[in-house]
Amino acid sequence: MAIMSPVPPFPPEVAAVKAIRQFNRFYTRRIGVLDPYLDSDMSLTDVRVLYELAHRETPVASEIGKDLHLDGGYLSRILRRFEANGWLSREPHPRDARQSLLRLTEAGHQAFAPLQQKSRDEAAALLAPLAAPQRQQLIDAIQTVQNLLDPAPAAPTKTRAAVLRDPAPGDMGWVVQQHGEIYAREYGWNSDFEALVADIASQFLRKFQPGWERCWIAELDGERVGAVFVVRKSPTTAQLRMLILSPKARGLGLGARLTDECIAFARGKGYRKMVLWTNSCLTAARGIYAARGFRLVKSEPYEGFGQQLVGETWELKFAPAAA
Numbered sequence: 001m002a003i004m005s006p007v008p009p010f011p012p013e014v015a016a017v018k019a020i021r022q023f024n025r026f027y028t029r030r031i032g033v034l035d036p037y038l039d040s041d042m043s044l045t046d047v048r049v050l051y052e053l054a055h056r057e058t059p060v061a062s063e064i065g066k067d068l069h070l071d072g073g074y075l076s077r078i079l080r081r082f083e084a085n086g087w088l089s090r091e092p093h094p095r096d097a098r099q100s101l102l103r104l105t106e107a108g109h110q111a112f113a114p115l116q117q118k119s120r121d122e123a124a125a126l127l128a129p130l131a132a133p134q135r136q137q138l139i140d141a142i143q144t145v146q147n148l149l150d151p152a153p154a155a156p157t158k159t160r161a162a163v164l165r166d167p168a169p170g171d172m173g174w175v176v177q178q179h180g181e182i183y184a185r186e187y188g189w190n191s192d193f194e195a196l197v198a199d200i201a202s203q204f205l206r207k208f209q210p211g212w213e214r215c216w217i218a219e220l221d222g223e224r225v226g227a228v229f230v231v232r233k234s235p236t237t238a239q240l241r242m243l244i245l246s247p248k249a250r251g252l253g254l255g256a257r258l259t260d261e262c263i264a265f266a267r268g269k270g271y272r273k274m275v276l277w278t279n280s281c282l283t284a285a286r287g288i289y290a291a292r293g294f295r296l297v298k299s300e301p302y303e304g305f306g307q308q309l310v311g312e313t314w315e316l317k318f319a320p321a322a323a
Contacts, residue, residue: 030126040115045070047115049078050104053088054112055260056253059102060093087111106293106319109267117268139163162225162254164216164261171217172201175227178244183305187281190306200241204229212238214265218245218254225249228258230265233275238266240276243285256288263292263316273317280310289314 040047045068052064065075079102082088087108090100104112127135143163180194204215209232218226226245233239240262245255266274276294278285298313 042115045074046078049075050082050087050108050112050115053082053102053104054109054116054264055257060099061102062099064102082108085111109263110319113264113267116264162249162252162257163219164258165219167215167217167227171215171224171227172205174224175242175244176201178227178246179242182244182246188307193305197242200229204231212269214262216258216261218249218258220249220252226254226258228262230262230274236272238262238269238271238274240274250284255285256291259288259292267318271318273315275313275315278312278314280312286312286314289316292316 042050048068049064049070052068053059056064061072061075061079064070065072068075079088083090085107087105089103089105091103093099093101127138130138176194176198179197180191183189183193184191204213212232214230216228217224224246226243226249228243229241231239231241240259243255243258245258263274274294276289278289280286280299294314294316296312297315299310300312301308301310303309304311
């Protein structure tokens with residue numbers, strides 16, 4: 001009787017390729033990539049381009065195409081379609097005559113907001129069955145995959161390493177501490193400001209309305225580096241509050257990303273406008289707000305926090321949702 005030789009095992013590299021392909025099939029099925037994407041009539045690529053337009057401070061076609069690995073002609077057709085829909089406007093680039101700055105119009109933001117909210121809801125649904133330790137295990141595993149496949153340090157303009165999450169016990173104390181330390185060190189403000197922030201944080205915890213309010217804590221490599229809040233000022237008005245970034249997180253576009261999350265959340269909840277209060281000396285934050293369409297509607301000198309300051313009220317009106 002002939003003796004059959006055992007089937008040799010797959011070489012390690014072949015087994016690794018099979019494992020990755022198997023995971024890709026599982027994950028694309030699990031997140032519904034093969035279905036109509038986010039229940040819209042747009043492709044995954046369309047939505048990714050729309051996301052980049054909504055979240056970049058100064059988007060240009062060449063950078064979006066490079067980062068998404070898209071053919072220039074293919075991207076141009078997508079952008080022309082967005083422009084025909086009234087979602088996109090172009091303006092001359094102030095430093096490069098060969099390129100145009102791309103801007104989402106109010107209609108573009110209105111089209112993107114429900115897609116972003118749908119994406120958040122689907123991600124939340126994936127996490128819902130998991131206990132807290134399992135969620136953290138999953139997040140750590142995702143971060144490990146990203147670090148292994150993209151080990152190079154992110155360029156200063158990228159925010160891929162930043163994770164935005166809901167607040168956890170202890171985070172409010174960190175928010176108060178960061179405001180107290182940073183504003184004392186950089187602007188000479190006294191402890192009255194820290195007391196004000198502590199009171200706002202306390203009210204947020206005590207009177208939190210989960211259907212209408214939100215807080216994001218930003219992390220880099222597992223360390224807290226930023227935060228922002230949306231609170232319900234009235235049934236039609238949301239208020240952006242306590243945007244803060246630690247010095248190590250500056251220059252990464254993270255302040256813009258946190259602000260964009262607030263705007264998208266407020267739009268998705270049906271608020272008619274968003275307001276915020278800031279000070280004229282906070283030039284970086286004011287630049288972020290102005291770039292997103294906020295208008296300065298009130299300016300008033302006052303004495304506070306041990307300084308002579310100019311308080312400012314800014315607002316951003318949202319167009320009514322399409323029927």
